[in-house]
Structure formats: C-alpha cells, structure tokens
Amino acid sequence: MNTEKSKYIWPITPKYKVAEHDKWGIRKNHYVLFKERAHSGFDITADIGTEVHPIMSGTVLLAEFDGTTTEGFDAFNDGYGNKVEILNDDGRRVVYGHLRKILVKPGDRVTTENIIGKTGSSGGSRVPHLHLEIRKENTEKTGLDYTINPLDVLPKIDLDSLTAEFTLEPYASLWRKLTSKEPWNFSKEDIPYSEDKNYIQ
Numbered sequence: 664m665n666t667e668k669s670k671y672i673w674p675i676t677p678k679y680k681v682a683e684h685d686k687w688g689i690r691k692n693h694y695v696l697f698k699e700r701a702h703s704g705f706d707i708t709a710d711i712g713t714e715v716h717p718i719m720s721g722t723v724l725l726a727e728f729d730g731t732t733t734e735g736f737d738a739f740n741d742g743y744g745n746k747v748e749i750l751n752d753d754g755r756r757v758v759y760g761h762l763r764k765i766l767v768k769p770g771d772r773v774t775t776e777n778i779i780g781k782t783g784s785s786g787g788s789r790v791p792h793l794h795l796e797i798r799k800e801n802t803e804k805t806g807l808d809y810t811i812n813p814l815d816v817l818p819k820i821d822l823d824s825l826t827a828e829f830t831l832e833p834y835a836s837l838w839r840k841l842t843s844k845e846p847w848n849f850s851k852e853d854i855p856y857s858e859d860k861n862y863i864q
C-alpha cells in the first residue's frame with residue numbers, strides 16, 4: 664500500500680459514486696463518439712456550481728472556452744469547454760475542464776486556497792463534472808502518453824465507499840447508466856439535451 668503523503672489536494676471533494684467511465688484510461692463507449700477512445704483525465708461528478716481549487720500552487724496559463732473538435736463534431740459538443748490550465752510549481756500542467764464559471768485569468772498566481780472556477784457541463788460533457796487532467800510536464804499535448812492517472816498521485820481516498828446518487832435531471836438518467844455494471848451500452852438516445860454545454864464563459 665502506498666502510504667506516501669501526496670503533494671496535491673483534491674480539487675473538489677468527491678461526493679458521487681465513481682463510474683469506470685470516469686477513470687483515466689481507455690473508455691469503451693465515448694459519449695460523443697460512441698466508440699472506444701482514450702480518456703486522459705479523471706472525471707469527478709459534481710453539482711453544478713461546486714467550487715474548484717487547484718491541486719497545487721502554480722501559475723494560470725490559460726482560462727478560456729476550448730471547443731477543440733474531434734472527428735467532425737461541433738465545438739459545443741466536444742472539447743474541454745470552459746477550462747483553466749495551470750502550470751504547477753512542480754512543473755506539471757494541470758487542466759480543469761467543463762467549468763460553468765472561470766474565476767482566474769492567465770498570469771494569476773494561485774494556491775490551493777484559491778477558487779479557480781465552478782463546475783458545470785460545458786464542452787464535451789453529458790453529466791456535470793470536473794475533468795481533471797494532470798500532464799507529466801508543461802506540455803500542450805494530451806493523451807495517455809502525456810498524462811498520469813490522477814488517482815496515482817492524489818491523496819488516497821476510498822472511492823468505493825462513495826454512495827451518493829446524482830439526482831439532477833436531465834443528467835441523472837445517463838449518470839445511472841454510466842455507474843451501472845454495464846455502462847457501455849448507452850447510445851445517443853440516452854444523452855439528455857443540456858444548454859449547459861453551450862455555456863461559454
């Protein structure tokens with residue numbers, strides 16, 4: 664068991680049950696493309712408006728709407744949405760995605776005491792959550808080769824003990840599918856319409 668103390672904090676306190684779909688690694692059924700695709704971060708399902716803290720002190724590099732498209736999908740349905748990118752004092756770049764509100768600007772110095780934004784479901788998100796992506800170094804490149812599994816470096820918590828259910832409709836029905844034992848069978852018809860993904864801050 665790894666008992667080494669983490670140098671990071673959790674950006675928000677996980678509250679809801681964690682789906683396999685939320686984890687870093689290969690997703691079997693991506694909810695924009697509906698096929699297997701790498702997931703470079705860890706998704707923390709959260710109530711809209713939950714305050715987000717940086718996992719370590721650092722400097723804000725980017726704070727903007729990012730609608731980078733994937734394989735022909737439009738900007739509002741994919742990408743990080745409203746995102747903040749911070750260069751940690753340890754040299755790693757960290758991305759906080761799908762925010763509703765951004766509360767910092769490039770050049771700002773931040774510590775773990777600061778609130779950098781509030782959670783939402785902007786960009787390529789179908790259930791309100793924070794996408795936390797930790798890059799190995801200060802790089803713009805994403806993907807599994809350039810990122811680390813956040814669960815390997817964040818303070819250890821027992822995610823299996825989280826029992827809260829996400830109940831806010833229209834997202835909750837999809838959330839229940841994602842956290843079920845067979846989360847891979849959902850289709851486009853299971854995706855609720857949400858204005859929040861078009862929420863450009």
Ligand SMILES: [Zn+2]
Nearest residue numbers: 704705706794
């Ligand atoms: Zn994600």
